[in-house]
Amino acid sequence: xxxxxxxxxxxxxxxxxxxxxxxxxxxxxxxxxxxxxxxxxxxxxxxxxxxxxxxxxxxxxxxxxxxxxxxxxxxxxxxxxxxxxxxxxxxxxxxxxxxxxxxxxxxxxxxxxxxxxxxxxxxxxxxxxxxxxxxxxxxxxxxxxxxxxxxxxxxxxxxxxxxxxxxxxxxxxxxxxxxxxxxxxxxxxxxxxxxxxxxxxxxxxxxxxxxxxxxxxxxxxxxxxxxxxxxxxxxxxxxxxxxxxxxxxxxxxxxxxxxxxxxxxx
Amino acid sequence: xxxxxxxxxxxxxxxxxxxxxxxxxxxxxxxxxxxxxxxxxxxxxxxxxxxxxxxxxxxxxxxxxxxxxxxxxxxxxxxxxxxxxxxxxxxxxxxxxxxxxxxxxxxxxxxxxxxxxxxxxxxxxxxxxxxxxxxxxxxxxxxxxxxxxxxxxxxxxxxxxxxxxxxxxxxxxxxxxxxxxxxxxxxxxxxxxxxxxxxxxxxxxxxxxxxxxxxxxxxxxxxxxxxxxxxxxxxxxxxxxxxxxxxxxxxxxxxxxxxxxxxxxxxxxxxxxxxxxxxxxxx
Numbered sequence: 168x169x170x171x172x173x174x175x176x177x178x179x180x181x182x183x184x185x186x187x188x189x190x191x192x193x194x195x196x197x198x199x200x201x202x203x204x205x206x207x208x209x210x211x212x213x214x215x216x217x218x219x220x221x222x223x224x225x226x227x228x229x230x231x232x233x234x235x236x237x238x239x240x241x242x243x244x245x246x247x248x249x250x251x252x253x254x255x256x257x258x259x260x261x262x263x264x265x266x267x268x269x270x271x272x273x274x275x276x277x278x279x280x281x282x283x284x285x286x287x288x289x290x291x292x293x294x295x296x297x298x299x300x301x302x303x304x305x306x307x308x309x310x311x312x313x314x315x316x317x318x319x320x321x322x323x324x325x326x327x328x329x330x331x332x333x334x335x336x337x338x339x340x341x342x343x344x345x346x347x348x349x350x351x352x353x354x355x356x357x358x359x360x361x362x363x364x365x366x367x368x369x370x371x372x373x374x375x376x377x378x379x380x381x382x383x384x385x386x387x388x389x390x391x392x393x394x395x396x397x398x399x400x401x402x403x404x405x406x407x408x409x410x411x412x413x414x415x416x417x418x419x420x421x422x423x424x425x426x427x428x429x430x431x432x433x
Numbered sequence: 434x435x436x437x438x439x440x441x442x443x444x445x446x447x448x449x450x451x452x453x454x455x456x457x458x459x460x461x462x463x464x465x466x467x468x469x470x471x472x473x474x475x476x477x478x479x480x481x482x483x484x485x486x487x488x489x490x491x492x493x494x495x496x497x498x499x500x501x502x503x504x505x506x507x508x509x510x511x512x513x514x515x516x517x518x519x520x521x522x523x524x525x526x527x528x529x530x531x532x533x534x535x536x537x538x539x540x541x542x543x544x545x546x547x548x549x550x551x552x553x554x555x556x557x558x559x560x561x562x563x564x565x566x567x568x569x570x571x572x573x574x575x576x577x578x579x580x581x582x583x584x585x586x587x588x589x590x591x592x593x594x595x596x597x598x599x600x601x602x603x604x605x606x607x608x609x610x611x612x613x614x615x616x617x618x619x620x621x622x623x624x625x626x627x628x629x630x631x632x633x634x635x636x637x638x639x640x641x642x643x644x645x646x647x648x649x650x651x652x653x654x655x656x657x658x659x660x661x662x663x664x665x666x667x668x669x670x671x672x673x674x675x676x677x678x679x680x681x682x683x684x685x686x687x688x689x690x691x692x693x694x695x696x697x698x699x700x701x702x703x704x705x706x707x708x709x710x711x712x713x714x715x716x
Contacts, residue, residue, distance in 0.1 A: 268706045271660065
């Protein structure tokens with residue numbers, strides 16, 4: 168009974184995805200129609216200039232946003248987990264938690280209004296304002312990513328055995344050495360997980376990016392979204408297969424790494 | 434001193450990019466729409482001193498026009514049905530994962546979460562390709578002598594897309610809670626003569642209720658403001674709040690009305706959000 172439920176759920180989750188991957192290799196112009204094996208849609212994807220440009224922009228924004236979000240979110244998680252009760256703690260917690268629960272349209276619209284007012288103020292003071300585009304998307308994605316990183320890091324720090332750090336201090340390590348040799352290696356996996364989460368969220372976001380972007384910044388999800396509004400194209404199909412292959416490769420590599428580490432440690 | 438260096442960067446960032454935008458949103462909801470760029474008259478003007486030149490016209494429109502009320506009701510209903518369906522599907526899945534032998538649990542959990550990493554839009558694309566007129570599902574149905582049916586741009590497509598996108602969010606908290614549960618309680622109940630169904634109903638299920646509530650809210654909250662899935666899969670008349678807000682902003686360029694909608698959505702979602710955070714602290 169339990170197994171049946173699990174099998175049904177997994178089938179529901181995976182059937183559309185797997186079918187899509189299979190048909191990505193179909194030569195037919197109509198998606199989900201078999202016209203013999205072919206790699207032509209992957210070739211078409213690689214030759215699509217706009218797609219390539221948008222993908223490059225998205226990857227750059229995602230990498231930058233994830234890195235900044237990990238730094239800022241790590242600091243926020245540290246403050247929340249380690250500073251005990253302090254003035255502003257409730258505020259920090261509420262603000263760091265907000266992007267997790269706010270509807271995307273609210274986050275997108277409110278950030279856009281901030282950027283527009285900021286542009287207006289810059290124009291009034293300097294006579295010139297930077298345009299909206301990659302930079303504003305980056306700022307928005309850092310904010311969202313920060314929230315996720317803070318949660319992950321705070322949870323990890325709270326679960327840490329304090330005796331490890333105390334032992335380092337007892338053995339004469341200063342606070343910085345303790346942090347570098349004991350704490351940091353222990354929270355590194357959560358920092359990596361947070362970075363990856365922020366990276367994925369940025370690469371997946373179409374709503375917030377559409378609000379805060381200008382005419383210069385079209386990310387890959389924005390491009391795919393406008394294509395899907397008309398219908399599924401075989402190129403998007405191929406793109407999905409590519410995404411899944413990359414994700415599977417990554418999870419496989421991470422699994423191998425973790426298994427090896429567990430073997431080495433145990 | 435060192436604490437300040439740690440606290441200040443994220444605090445300033447969040448004040449500037451979370452608190453300030455929400456404040457501005459609340460302010461612009463009371464602005465008057467205008468033809469300029471940006472298309473509104475700032476509600477706080479300056480003429481030798483601060484002058485209030487806002488209007489409650491947008492909020493008035495929201496309350497007076499049944500179109501908006503309907504959008505809110507429809508959004509809440511859609512989010513409720515989506516969350517309930519996710520819970521119904523996720524619970525047996527979580528039980529299955531928690532009941533698997535320990536080395537299988539993490540791979541099974543990954544199998545649930547991996548679709549999340551294949552991209553949100555590509556997954557919706559798969560449903561479009563499957564459900565469209567003359568698509569794969571209609572081809573299969575045709576072979577069985579059924580159809581053709583109008584599947585895409587229907588409530589069925591909307592809910593398939595919503596549940597498919599949000600199901601992993603519901604499985605995760607349930608599976609974690611069920612894996613952590615103390616099996617001794619269930620064994621005790623069984624030793625005292627309870628059958629498997631009675632054990633489930635009187636021990637397992639009540640103990641997992643907080644996690645189930647978390648899972649429900651984790652789906653309900655984002656689903657209520659969802660824009661992309663109704664836009665790509667739903668029927669044109671499924672005007673949910675996310676879509677209405679998008680339309681007011683991008684098509685009608687009525688920013689104060691869009692801000693008013695966002696504000697109203699926020700107020701509406703505040704109780705479930707606070708409940709969710711309380712559950713999170715307890716768990």
